[in-house]
Amino acid sequence: MNAFITRLALPLTTLLLAGIASVAPLHANAAAGSAAQAPTIQDHTATANGVSLHYLQAGQGSDTPVVLLHGYAETSRMWRPLITQLADRRVVIAPDLRGAGGSAKPASGYDKKTLAQDIHALVHSLGHQKVKIVGHDIGLMVAYAYAAQYPAEVESIVLMDAFLPGVGDWTTVWLLRDLWHFHFHGEVPLKLVEGRERTYFEHFWNDFAADPKHSVPEADRRFYAKAYAQPGGMRAGFEYFKAFEQDARDFAGFAQTKLPMPMLVLAGEKASGEFLIQQGRLVATQVDGRVIKGSGHWLMEEAPEQTIPALVEFINRPAP
Template sequence: MGLLMFFTFIGTSHAQAPKSNFAEVNGVRMHYLAAGKGDPVILLHGYTQSSHMWLPLIAQLSKDHLVIAPDLRGFGQSGLPQGPYTKSVMAQDVHALAASLGIKSAKVVGHDIGLMVAYAYAAQYPQEVSKIALLDAFLPGVGNWKDVWLLRDLWHFHFYGETPLALVKGRERIYFEHFWNDFAADRTKSLSEADRKFYTAEYAQPGHMRAGFEVFRAFAQDADEFAKYMKTPLTMPMLVLTGEKASGDFLIQQARLVDTSVEGVVIKNSGHWLMEEATADVIPRLVQFLK
């Protein structure tokens, strides 16, 4: 879809504004946004963000779909369990939420950490996922995953515990600027100032940085679990969108190791923040795929 058509597309929106809701599921009080009616779609956010990141996509999908965008455990307005923060358990939270809403089958989309949760969801409940879309990051434990571009930040995957928490406290914005700026193709086209303030305030709440760090502490266990999941390849259609200046072709190659029906697209001139850096390209692709 061309740029002009896209803006015509968003300009004629009559989509319902999402409602903020809470549910007690899997031992966690989960916050989620919900909008629309019809074929269900579940949207899973990544690190440094929350369900808030999906608002532009919800506006389009909710015309034809029931859209559910939860804050994962430990993020946004959801509860802060001590653990675990494996992507399998986080997926079980989301599945319990879906079940509580009467959703028996859904299409699942995930970005960054959310794509790992999306894969864990599909691997654990393959009969309940009709399509899956993964947006820029990687799958721990799949293929040559330790060579992924983002692992130039290997220090961060071990950045948890008492000292890192003390170093970041009160400096959350400085810490997140590294991701928002350095993982973008052009930092001036990355997250907006308003969103940066919004996410900084969310993560500065007591306990939220610890929860975020625990997501990375769990990578070793995630890798073991994903290596087992991939022995039974998925068969539902999978769309993989990556940033040319971020994970590039790597996630697409990984996806083909875990699913038999993969369409991969590298978004030119984009970094990791696809929803923000390439809005006019990414949203129409997702809407079309999820139809």
């Protein structure tokens, strides 16, 4: 009897091993297929509005292209986790603003109206007429200036944690607790931060976060500090703030005509909170405002589990 069981077990073992061997390649092929389907993010450079702009691009499809605009102390790199979530049905474009990252750093043109004209020229050079646009921090100001100047070409807009100069009672915004850095430009500030770019940026990455230990990751901090330490990088970054007075005048004029397209406002609970949502309602007619619970200013890094799904759901909505 034992001998019979042994003889029976041998073929069964052989069959099981053969089955495992046949299944393994299937799993390997599935994994390879999944990797092959992941969108490839490519680096490009183009001249737009007379300025050389570096940008990331991924995806294809018939849905309206999306433009992602970064903020201060970051570059287009901040959008990489979101790009992969959006590029399954459309082109996604994430430029480095004039003065940041791999883009040129000219002496002037850092008001947000001009920065928006840069992005508009880039979009048109790539063959796109209508876009959905997303901006964080300084990028949200550029996104607003884009939509205000070209409302017929913007299908929807997202503003992410900061404020709009010149709109409502903007001088009481939470960021003004650090008013010093709005005026921190010129030769002396440049000399003070030269070689200490990382120390300077740590203030923003740490103090604007709900928890400094759960903010911008270390690898990103090294990348951004190096990017802004390039020749002309810190001076250009200071120019974003130096232009706020002009931005306030421009935005006060833009706000006289409310934006007609859907707007999503995402604000950190420990940062701009309801303030940016209220500003959004002053400048647009269709505003979906959401406070990201427990997050400070760095929404993509501090609360990706809330932020990315909200962005994807809003951007994937069909045009009204």
